[in-house]
Amino acid sequence: xxxxxxxxxxxEQREVRRHFRRNFVxxxxxxxxxxxxxxxxxxxxxxxRMIERLGGPDWMIAAAPILQLVGFYVPSLFLTHRLExxxxxxxxxxxxxxxxxxxxxxxGIALLYARETDRWVLPxxxxxxxxxxxxxxxxxxxxxxxxAKSIPAPRxxxxxxxxxxxxxxxxxxxxxxxxxxxxxxxxxxxxxxSALSAYGVLHFGVLGGMLASYFVLAATRExxxxxxxAGAEKSWWGxxxxxxxxxxxxxxxxxxxxxxxxxxxxYVVLPFLGLRALDVLHCSDGYLGxxxxxxxxxxxVGNLTAGVVGDRxxxxxxxxxxxxxSVVVAAAAPALHSALGFELLFLALGWAIGLGNxxxxxxxxxxxxxxxxxxxxxxxxxxxxLGMVGAVTIATxxxxxxxxxxxxxxxxxxxxxxxxxxxxxxxxPRxxxxxxAETGRGDISAP
Numbered sequence: 001x002x003x004x005x006x007x008x009x010x011x012e013q014r015e016v017r018r019h020f021r022r023n024f025v026x027x028x029x030x031x032x033x034x035x036x037x038x039x040x041x042x043x044x045x046x047x048x049r050m051i052e053r054l055g056g057p058d059w060m061i062a063a064a065p066i067l068q069l070v071g072f073y074v075p076s077l078f079l080t081h082r083l084e085x086x087x088x089x090x091x092x093x094x095x096x097x098x099x100x101x102x103x104x105x106x107x108g109i110a111l112l113y114a115r116e117t118d119r120w121v122l123p124x125x126x127x128x129x130x131x132x133x134x135x136x137x138x139x140x141x142x143x144x145x146x147x148a149k150s151i152p153a154p155r156x157x158x159x160x161x162x163x164x165x166x167x168x169x170x171x172x173x174x175x176x177x178x179x180x181x182x183x184x185x186x187x188x189x190x191x192x193x194s195a196l197s198a199y200g201v202l203h204f205g206v207l208g209g210m211l212a213s214y215f216v217l218a219a220t221r222e223x224x225x226x227x228x229x230a231g232a233e234k235s236w237w238g239x240x241x242x243x244x245x246x247x248x249x250x251x252x253x254x255x256x257x258x259x260x261x262x263x264x265x266x267y268v269v270l271p272f273l274g275l276r277a278l279d280v281l282h283c284s285d286g287y288l289g290x291x292x293x294x295x296x297x298x299x300x301v302g303n304l305t306a307g308v309v310g311d312r313x314x315x316x317x318x319x320x321x322x323x324x325x326s327v328v329v330a331a332a333a334p335a336l337h338s339a340l341g342f343e344l345l346f347l348a349l350g351w352a353i354g355l356g357n358x359x360x361x362x363x364x365x366x367x368x369x370x371x372x373x374x375x376x377x378x379x380x381x382x383x384x385x386l387g388m389v390g391a392v393t394i395a396t397x398x399x400x401x402x403x404x405x406x407x408x409x410x411x412x413x414x415x416x417x418x419x420x421x422x423x424x425x426x427x428x429p430r431x432x433x434x435x436x437a438e439t440g441r442g443d444i445s446a447p
Contacts (some may be wrong), residue, residue, distance in 0.1 A: 074134065
């Protein structure tokens with residue numbers, strides 16, 4: 001390695017090491033608090049039932065799990081080339097964080113005073129996670145880069161695992177809250193009007209977790225290293241062409257993008273799992289809280305497993321395990337007819353999603369070096385976005401053609417199997433990422 005490159009790498013390592021412990025703890029707590037708050041209106045379990053109760057059609061129910069995620073990914077398609085010119089990231093991330101939390105405050109207040117006949121309730125409930133996601137999406141690429149800048153590559157899997165483990169534990173508590181708030185025969189605290197108020201209370205639960213996460217994020221310290229990319233594109237069209245060149249020049253990207261898109265196929269069945277359980281078991285809405293607790297407990301185990309496997313073997317191994325588990329979950333769902341069966345299913349679902357959350361966050365960063373990391377993240381996010389939108393479209397069309405739940409489950413299983421098959425052929429990217437660190441401006445080795 002040239003002397004100047006070695007000196008630059010030593011400087012980067014010292015700067016990251018200076019704040020490593022503080023940042024690792026703070027980023028872990030921030031993520032756990034954010035996800036624990038979101039669990040009060042869990043997009044895969046609670047939100048679909050809320051939309052169904054408010055009279056939403058199948059396409060709205062199918063879209064419930066992806067509304068906030070769509071908001072996260074869309075702005076980055078148009079803004080990342082500008083973010084690549086930012087020297088420091090934290091001020092930008094903190095500023096957008098205020099707007100990200102505002103919709104839940106406004107919707108919580110509105111639902112406390114809403115009436116059954118108010119026609120604005122359903123569209124506003126749908127817009128709340130979307131608007132929150134859009135505000136977060138403006139800064140999400142910068143936030144991801146901030147995490148990558150603060151945490152060395154070999155420790156990122158354990159960071160994501162800590163975030164998701166804490167989020168899962170807080171999600172268990174949130175599930176108990178959901179069970180209490182949506183109890184009394186699924187009527188909130190009695191009557192439809194009370195149900196609207198109950199959903200308002202759940203929005204305040206989301207807000208509480210998000211506010212706590214914001215204050216913890218403020219305690220992080222950005223390493224004194226410039227984030228500006230020397231080759232950052234100045235126009236959007238130039239940026240779009242650069243992303244196309246990534247696919248052309250990096251032979252790994254096309255199959256990986258296809259795998260990421262197919263992995264979103266689980267969203268074909270996710271919105272309807274909780275509704276299926278309520279329909280088969282004839283339970284009140286409060287039972288969703290119990291299923292949510294099972295899912296969160298499963299996610300804790302999955303996250304812990306992913307942290308260990310990911311730090312040792314990289315994100316690819318974790319993702320393969322998650323994809324295989326998702327196939328099993330989707331395939332088994334139609335055969336269940338008992339409470340125990342559904343609770344075990346949601347435990348397994350949490351395990352699969354917990355693995356996937358850590359695996360995705362780790363592997364996405366391992367797929368790129370420093371120079372084009374933001375562009376890689378945007379490109380990967382676009383594949384995930386297209387996969388989610390495709391899954392919602394498939395679910396909606398299938399529900400229009402047949403009410404048979406098993407059709408949704410089989411499609412989700414097939415798509416996830418395709419994702420597994422593509423990723424299984426991809427070489428482990430961590431070695432290449434660490435090689436970049438040794439030869440130039442790549443990911444930073446562990447302190």
